[in-house]
Amino acid sequence: MAHRQGQRRRPSIHDVASHAGVSAATVSKVMAGVTTVKPENAQRVFDAVELLGYRVDPLASDMRRAKRRIIGAIMPEFESEFFGQMVTQLESLAEQRGYTLVAASSRESEVREKEILERMHDWRVAGVVLAPVRNEHGPAAGFMKANGMTGVLIDRVLSDDAFDTVSADSAAASAEVARELIGKGHRHILVVGLGEQAATMHARLDGFRGTALALAPDVRIDVVLAEGDVEPLRSQLRDYFDQGEGGGGGQRPSAVYSLFLKGTLVALSEFRRRGWHCPNDISLVGFDDAEWMQVTWPAIAAVVQPVRQIAGHAMDALFARIEGGAGPPRARLEPCQVLMRESVGLPGNRLHSGGGNRQ
Amino acid sequence: MAHRQGQRRRPSIHDVASHAGVSAATVSKVMAGVTTVKPENAQRVFDAVELLGYRVDPLASDMRRAKRRIIGAIMPEFESEFFGQMVTQLESLAEQRGYTLVAASSRESEVREKEILERMHDWRVAGVVLAPVRNEHGPAAGFMKANGMTGVLIDRVLSDDAFDTVSADSAAASAEVARELIGKGHRHILVVGLGEQAATMHARLDGFRGTALALAPDVRIDVVLAEGDVEPLRSQLRDYFDQGEGGGGGQRPSAVYSLFLKGTLVALSEFRRRGWHCPNDISLVGFDDAEWMQVTWPAIAAVVQPVRQIAGHAMDALFARIEGGAGPPRARLEPCQVLMRESVGLPGNRLHSGGGNRQ
């Protein structure tokens, strides 16, 4: 910035036109690949473009057009591996089709979610991939509907009457987790979830409970559904375990199934606090995998969401709509993979316990 | 999309003008907050805006303007907590100043980095926050210079002759890590890094080595600098330890200092493979903190980069330049915090060893 050299105005379509000795309209056609231009003229345009280093101004270009070659993506946050990978995937897929992805984070706020959507509407994005903060019935989806926007809903959704949806098959994955835990003999299991994203959480919970009860009618399933952020969950979980220890309502569960990543972290930190080790003192499975889960001791069992598949089908669906595809909205569920790692063991398998509160 | 209802054209400035009984120019002035408009007319404009639900079209608006109210951000990846938080911070700061942040991932490729930059130049962004893949001397920074773009370089940079830079004070943090490890008695330490991002890695390495040697001239510091991605590093690390075990070059180091997050993960997984436990069999400190590091057993010691400070100063510097601030480019280094957690212990402190390969 010190010198601010050069800085000459970038060449416009008219500069190219006059250099090539044709009209601006002809240049526009050549750039768009229209074939009804005499080869000789086309060549002169190419030469002029080369010479001047001309690039189409997307701003001016898009203004005349109804839709821009831009896809908007709205994620609840950028800090977890899941959404990070999701954005990366979506960006790459958009690019493959000649579109630019513009990503924004709603920071877990429905208000911001709608503001971002308004801005994207102003930008006349061709389509939106929305991972709602709560679920498909929020104000954001309503806004999209009201303004005739094209879009796809992903992740924290099940199905919608206006938009295609793509998400992980939480219920099936949870059912498999249930099979594993029940199969290993667990009969007292705590499920940790977030109360706010109603639909998805319930799918996970019901998928788990249904299968568990079918396989072992005597199983006891406790549920802690936190509202809000991490801290409430932490204290709720603390209370839950305090109660169990105190001998009040019963004993400590032999396994915990967390329905979301933060819950897994909170559960682990609570185990630490109490000096419990997995899997000897308690077993743990979490929904959502992360890179670190396979390098810790013990490795943490997790449900791996199919990020690539979700991104891929979301984009397929979105572009089908952008290109005018009609028909009723489709709700897709992508199968997850359940990785049973060392954090899951047999119940009551207290080898060299862990009761001793080190640290 | 099934019905594609409503869909009426959005109101333009002329619609508002005719409703309010004034000219388009007046509406434009009112929207821009110019005060030389009769209050009565201004009110009529506001009413019309309200009635029609008018919003300024940023596309048309920005075309006339030289610079758009957009900040571009280019990160090497979105999947780590560090860059995720960085984007979130930058987005929030840009928004506070009435700008929109458009983020893109170079996916660790300098080629992509430049392509993204070209696109952002086409969009006439007001400024760019670039976290280069390699360092400040890549083609991207060159492109920015050549095109007179306004920008700030962050993270994998030290200083530049054209742009302001902001990054973590790697050297100081590494020096503190050295003090801690030497202070605990470690005299044989392995440092793991990435060879490609020359400057930053060397700052970290030199900061560590300098301080370590000053405090304990007899210390042995081995260095494994990987080229490329994770897999080469994994095999290099494996070879290194095989050698140490085999009794070839010497014995196993008592501590490992990883200069970057992936290195920490690879080191941990290598420890697992060999059945080594932290801190009894070996100590570990990593550059870059992550949420999970404090819930595992042991908690992993780490250098915490000051994301908020880096983002804050980057934006301050960027907007100062956008608003015409002159002067030589400034290179900022933000202090890190070193969290010595349980993964660091005394050397040779093999309690109940770990040699036994469980699992």
Place this chain on the structure above:
DNA sequence: CAATCGCGAAAAATCGATTTACTCGATTGG
């Protein structure tokens, strides 16, 4: 031979704002 057709290209309209230049009164100053 006039009317029609078609092709390729130019001219002009358009997108939706901003900005410049200019107008018309009213106020102020010398």
Place this chain on the structure above:
DNA sequence: CCAATCGAGTAAATCGATTTTTCGCGATTG
């Protein structure tokens, strides 16, 4: 008292493309 200044507002130019309309001209056709 007339000129200069100012306030408030408008018409028109502009930004850089795309798209529609028009046009010139040679080839076909009736």
